Amino acid sequence: MKYDCVVVGSGHAGSCAALSAVENGCKKVLLVDSCSPEWVGGNGYFTAGAHRIVHGGLHDLLPLVRNVSPEMASKIDMDPYTAEQFEEDIMRLGGRRSNKALVNAVVHNSRDTLGWLHNHVNVPFIFPFHRQAYEVDGRQKFWGGLVISVEDGGKGLITAHQRALAKAGVEVWFNSPIIRLIVQDNSTKGIIVQRDGLDIEFQTPAVVLAAGGFEANSEMREKHLGPGWEKAKVRGTPYNTGDCLRLAREVGAKFSGDWSGCHSTAWDANAPDSAGARDVTNQFTKSGYPLGVMVNLNGERFVDEGEDFRNYTYAKFGRAILSQPEGIAFQIWDSKVLGSLRKEEYGDGVTEKIYSDTLEGLAQRLGEKGLRDQSRFLSTMQEFNDAVRLHEAEYPDQKADLSIKDGFSTQSSQRSVTPPKSNWALALDRDPFMAVKVTCGITFTFGGLAIDAETAAVVSETTGETIDGLFCTGEMVGGLFYTNYPGGSGLTAGAVFGRKAGYGASLRSGKINS
Known part of the structure; x- marks a missing residue:
């Protein structure tokens, strides 16, 4: 041998x-x-x-x-x-x-x-x-x-x-x-x-x-990443349990790096808990948030969805979602951008899509899916839309462009919202409206x-x-x-x-x- x-x-x-x-x-x-x-x-x-x-x-x-x-x-x-x-x-x-x-x-x-x-x-x-x-x-x-x-x-x-x-x-x-x-x-x-x-x-x-x-080791996640991480969904293989790290340590290997950090992303809330699905694989990722907004169960936004290109934010936004009530959020768009969402992530049969012709109707539908405060949700959307329109009025020559950081934001001399949306901020005002329910999916430590x-x-x-x-x-x-x-x-x-x-x-x- x-x-x-x-x-x-x-x-x-x-x-x-x-x-x-x-x-x-x-x-x-x-x-x-x-x-x-x-x-x-x-x-x-x-x-x-x-x-x-x-x-x-x-x-x-x-x-x-x-x-x-x-x-x-x-x-x-x-x-x-x-x-x-x-x-x-x-x-x-x-x-x-x-x-x-x-x-x-x-x-x-x-x-x-x-x-x-x-x-x-x-x-x-x-x-x-x-x-x-x-x-x-x-x-x-x-x-x-x-x-x-x-x-x-x-x-x-x-x-x-x-x-x-x-x-x-x-x-x-x-x-x-x-x-x-x-x-x-x-x-x-x-x-x-x-x-x-x-x-x-x-x-x-x-x-x-x-x-x-x-x-894939819930006890090690809680120990090193912190309380609450035992609830994160595992995106990939269930066999990455840290055993080889322990065995290497036993023979004198040196540990290094960010033991409290990980790659975690917005993940379908209906996905399996402890492992990815071999047939669906990466399709449970829900990375279309730069085109819309994300709100928690209290109806409040909690990240700058347009902070940077998705490639530079998706690996940390899972952590942000996990820190919200019940570790759950909703991603929301209007019909202007639905055609730009990735079909492998948001196509029919891939995820549960929640539709309504009005924001009020969407609030009711989301209430059935766990949204706690429909009034606050509607206020959040109104505040967001008002801020976007004031920005557009102040910068009439700006052109929306998803392929660059276009500066379309919620910030202007008259109004700003917290957190801001720094790029690709378009008012959600054209029906139908669509939402999906997401949670945190952990990829690797x-x-x-x-x-x-x-x-x-x-x-x-x-x-x-x-x-x-x-x-x-x-x-x-x-x-x-x-x-x-x-x-x-x-x-x-x-x-x-x-x-x-x-x-x-x-x-x-x-x-x-x-």
Whole structure:
């Protein structure tokens, strides 16, 4: 039972590590996961497949995507996204607490890693017109720095990985939770997993941990994130319970990062509680709030829905919703914007949609769904609409544009509301009106293991040096994200550090290709 490398976790990051190890010379690579085969893919399966990368604009990425004809390409507006922009987005959203070495590694390896996924894994990349672009004057305008995704989202991503792993000859064991790491004198010697009731020991000089955070463990959520988080709905796999974090700690790994922070988003209130649904996956996300307003059960707004592009706010607004009465909110729009809502999130059969031809009627309908104060709700809507109209009157030359931060707001010299809506603030005054009920969906936790940014090797709490042969990637990495994060960065980081970990494993096992 000897392997050149053992990878723990069958998601995007772990798969990248296993494939990188083979590519760089490892002959015998084993991938183990505690889940059953039906749950392969970890949280990556539940994503939209978006990757945030540095790029030079449209013509830099056209060779990588499969859904753009030459005629379509002539109608696309896509600004370049620089390394400076990517780094600044991570740093500003994280309150400038993110480990700069980790950020630099992700940013400056992002474009090359995307090419690797395209060429070596055969990931079917596309431009996500349905998620990241709006049609403006007959042209598709991309916004928010996120321009590339995967055909069929996370499902397509994990399917590509499964094919590549099989082709590369990686051995995969499911229903095989890790129960112990074997580390002696700061050197990795092996790993013990449990399978069919037996404890099985593997000798290996290199172990890559890619088993996710602790978001599926309600007790750990309450302990680290705080009271109330035990009620959050789990967006993805139920197998990310923090066990590998504990086992790494037992062999001296150093913890790092924001243990009180997580990625959490507006999530369908009717979704399952303790795991995502494999058929629906990311469709339970409800990210259309920038086009309308959100109110709590008391009928009051509680966030600036237009603070920034959705890509920069959706990972923190789940926390804001959870802090409201019963952890529930309603998203509300009028008919002017209903056609701009993403069909995969708000389509028929995806979510329960509450309609009315009047705001008064909508208040009554929402009362049946838990709204406590219909009068306050109507006052909130009236105050919002009045503030929007006064702003429009004061700035008659402004043009509404969903593809930019257009400055359409609730603030003027005559009236302002708290919290403001800083962009895309349009009066809700055209029937029919529509609402959906949302709650907090937790995606992944930000606290994790300290790693070396260049090698993805795990750092020792005792020595401050890396532990020979122990690597980490994906959501187990700590120190990269704090409080919030720019959408699409997670998959990119998992792939970047997965490649580094696989390369390090091949060096450690003495199998490196020249």
